[in-house]
Amino acid sequence: MNRLHLRQDVTIPAVVLAVTAVAFFVSPAISGATLTSFSVFNVFQQLAWLAPLTLALGITLMCGEFDLSVAGIAPLAAVLAIRFGDESPYVGAAAALGVGLVIGLVQGVLVSRLQISSVPVTMATYIALTGGTLWASGNQILSYDNSDVALWITKPVMTVLSPGTLIAGALALAIGLAMGLTTWGRDSRAVGSDRRAARASGVRVDAVLVLAFTSSGALAACSGVLLSFSTASANPNPDIKTLVLAVVAALAGGATLKGGRGRVVGILAGALAICFLQAIFSVNALEDSLSQFLFATLLLAVAAADAPDLARSVSRLTSARIPTGEPS
Amino acid sequence: MSIKDLVESSPGVAVTRARRLVAPPRWDTAVAVLGLLVVLALGATTDNFFTVANLRTIVTSASIVGIAALGATVILVVGGMVSMATAAAASLAAIVFVGTLDSSFAVAVVTTFAVVGGLYALLGWLIGAWAVNPIIVTIAAASLVQGLVLVTTDGALVTTSSSSLDVLNRRVGTIPVSVFAFGVLAVTLHLSLTSTRWGRRIFLVGENREAARVAGLRLGRVVASAFLVAGILTAIAGMFLGAITTNASLEVGGNLTFDAVAAALVGGASVAGGRGSALRTLAGALAVATVSDLLLLRGFDSGAQICVKGLVVLLAVVIVHLRSGEGRRA
Numbered sequence A: 001m002n003r004l005h006l007r008q009d010v011t012i013p014a015v016v017l018a019v020t021a022v023a024f025f026v027s028p029a030i031s032g033a034t035l036t037s038f039s040v041f042n043v044f045q046q047l048a049w050l051a052p053l054t055l056a057l058g059i060t061l062m063c064g065e066f067d068l069s070v071a072g073i074a075p076l077a078a079v080l081a082i083r084f085g086d087e088s089p090y091v092g093a094a095a096a097l098g099v100g101l102v103i104g105l106v107q108g109v110l111v112s113r114l115q116i117s118s119v120p121v122t123m124a125t126y127i128a129l130t131g132g133t134l135w136a137s138g139n140q141i142l143s144y145d146n147s148d149v150a151l152w153i154t155k156p157v158m159t160v161l162s163p164g165t166l167i168a169g170a171l172a173l174a175i176g177l178a179m180g181l182t183t184w185g186r187d188s189r190a191v192g193s194d195r196r197a198a199r200a201s202g203v204r205v206d207a208v209l210v211l212a213f214t215s216s217g218a219l220a221a222c223s224g225v226l227l228s229f230s231t232a233s234a235n236p237n238p239d240i241k242t243l244v245l246a247v248v249a250a251l252a253g254g255a256t257l258k259g260g261r262g263r264v265v266g267i268l269a270g271a272l273a274i275c276f277l278q279a280i281f282s283v284n285a286l287e288d289s290l291s292q293f294l295f296a297t298l299l300l301a302v303a304a305a306d307a308p309d310l311a312r313s314v315s316r317l318t319s320a321r322i323p324t325g326e327p328s
Numbered sequence B: 001m002s003i004k005d006l007v008e009s010s011p012g013v014a015v016t017r018a019r020r021l022v023a024p025p026r027w028d029t030a031v032a033v034l035g036l037l038v039v040l041a042l043g044a045t046t047d048n049f050f051t052v053a054n055l056r057t058i059v060t061s062a063s064i065v066g067i068a069a070l071g072a073t074v075i076l077v078v079g080g081m082v083s084m085a086t087a088a089a090a091s092l093a094a095i096v097f098v099g100t101l102d103s104s105f106a107v108a109v110v111t112t113f114a115v116v117g118g119l120y121a122l123l124g125w126l127i128g129a130w131a132v133n134p135i136i137v138t139i140a141a142a143s144l145v146q147g148l149v150l151v152t153t154d155g156a157l158v159t160t161s162s163s164s165l166d167v168l169n170r171r172v173g174t175i176p177v178s179v180f181a182f183g184v185l186a187v188t189l190h191l192s193l194t195s196t197r198w199g200r201r202i203f204l205v206g207e208n209r210e211a212a213r214v215a216g217l218r219l220g221r222v223v224a225s226a227f228l229v230a231g232i233l234t235a236i237a238g239m240f241l242g243a244i245t246t247n248a249s250l251e252v253g254g255n256l257t258f259d260a261v262a263a264a265l266v267g268g269a270s271v272a273g274g275r276g277s278a279l280r281t282l283a284g285a286l287a288v289a290t291v292s293d294l295l296l297l298r299g300f301d302s303g304a305q306i307c308v309k310g311l312v313v314l315l316a317v318v319i320v321h322l323r324s325g326e327g328r329r330a
Helices: A002-031 A037-062 A070-083 A089-113 A118-137 A147-153 A163-181 A184-193 A195-200 A205-231 A240-252 A264-283 A288-305 A308-321 B003-009 B011-022 B027-044 B052-077 B086-100 B105-130 B134-153 B163-169 B177-195 B197-207 B209-214 B219-245 B256-266 B278-297 B302-324
Strands: none
Touching: A002 A264, A037 A070, A037 A163, A037 A184, A037 A205, A037 A240, A037 A264, A070 A089, A070 A118, A070 A205, A070 A240, A089 A118, A089 A205, A118 B256, A118 B302, A147 A163, A147 A205, A163 A184, A163 A205, A163 A264, A184 A195, A184 A205, A195 A205, A240 A264, A240 A288, A240 B134, A264 A288, A288 B134, A308 B105, B027 B278, B052 B086, B052 B177, B052 B197, B052 B219, B052 B256, B052 B278, B086 B105, B086 B134, B086 B219, B086 B256, B105 B134, B105 B163, B105 B219, B163 B177, B163 B219, B177 B197, B177 B219, B177 B278, B197 B209, B197 B219, B209 B219, B219 B256, B256 B278, B256 B302, B278 B302
């Protein structure tokens, strides 16, 4: 498999990233807009919260599962980080991460032990978290009084990076190393490819699933904390657009809905590509609804391309049109 | 009829029925009865719960969500998991309905059904014919609808000067017409699912997609027809929402996506497909509305209500899964 899949998991995201990066740098020349280092800085600022969220989705996609609750964990973590971070941002971040970990752990145990589909479980969790977040925030956007944290986390480092981006990068590096240097990554892809075969070959399927959902919960919480600290505010209302961005990024990063595919480096490249694509709209002052159209269409196209029966339909159509060469 | 008679008349079916007659009450029934008792006990200790006005409020609030939940039930039964586009589609329906009402009521209804039903049928065809992931494709559809509405309405409220809107706000006695619509639609859908060839096909595809394919069913058409029905039901819910608010915007759909799925799942429909009942969804919608009402009367805010709703859905999902007695994976 693995050489072909490795190539697909890394090469395709790299190509997508290259194309979007070129488009980002070239498009202002066509539209007449001005591209500054601040534009690039903004791309990496968005990556700081999108990368952990995309990784959260990607890790469960590798195992053949889909964690909808990440879209609920991130806003809850943002609210908790601000609610408990009055005295110290570390306390706020720890509270948010702890809640994300526990939610992920509970979902992982339910999915693995009961052998239940992750979609209804994570959707129910998402509904509960949506309500819980509104409850915790008092149904209002919270602002963070500790503005020093926001100033620090968005302070430019090497012109286009920031401590927030570097924290997200360090998280991705840690997950990437853990997956690459241990059997975690290989086992996750094995579980996603063929669960029965993985179990038969000695992979501890339940443990892999619990680890995937726990990591997913923690990463989604990190995403929420980084976003709330960088904007010094927390919006308790989940946004479908955020989920669309994360799903498109994960799929562009080499993960598939069928499971068994994806690498951390590819998923990171997918997230950065989406940040570049998103920035093209803001740099060139294009309508926000256009970007919504684009990402929804991309998601539709990627989902259709990933559909198991599309290949069957295409091959049936092709074989019907190609003459067999038999004598008439 | 005795158990022996049952067994002798038709061995396969009769043995199952005979076992049901002699079997002790199942644990999931006990959980449902326990839940009902808890709600009744809480209701008895809550001011104004057992009043005619409050019961009417529960039934009314269950009706519009329930109509959308009937659509969610058809999607669940056919194996289309859940539509993440319900709220967006209901908002679209409200916008199209209110926006075209100045022509005539009939034109507005037909246009709304055509737009939302057509969108859902297309999604159903993609899911049926190509096995496109239903969650992803409906998330994309919701996002597309939101973008489309923003472009066409510029985010403004859509209003109408037509008095035809009042048709959907009428009451028969003290009961809103939406309640009667919910009842009629639930019974009609129940009969369609249980007594027609279309219903049997929907269940077969949801129960075993490959078997349905081998049996010669055109999956694209069957799933598209199920989604078409779901789209029309969602459109009806959206039209009622538009009528209540007397204008329409993207916000009209609110939490309808999850409220509808919650009612269908609490009603025992399975995300794995092939299981679900319109009448049980009716009961599920009433149960969810009752719990929300109880929390409201006891002073809990909307956040707490949504949170409890999510936990109830999680419990229902686990119970339905355990009752089915099958693991999904190896």
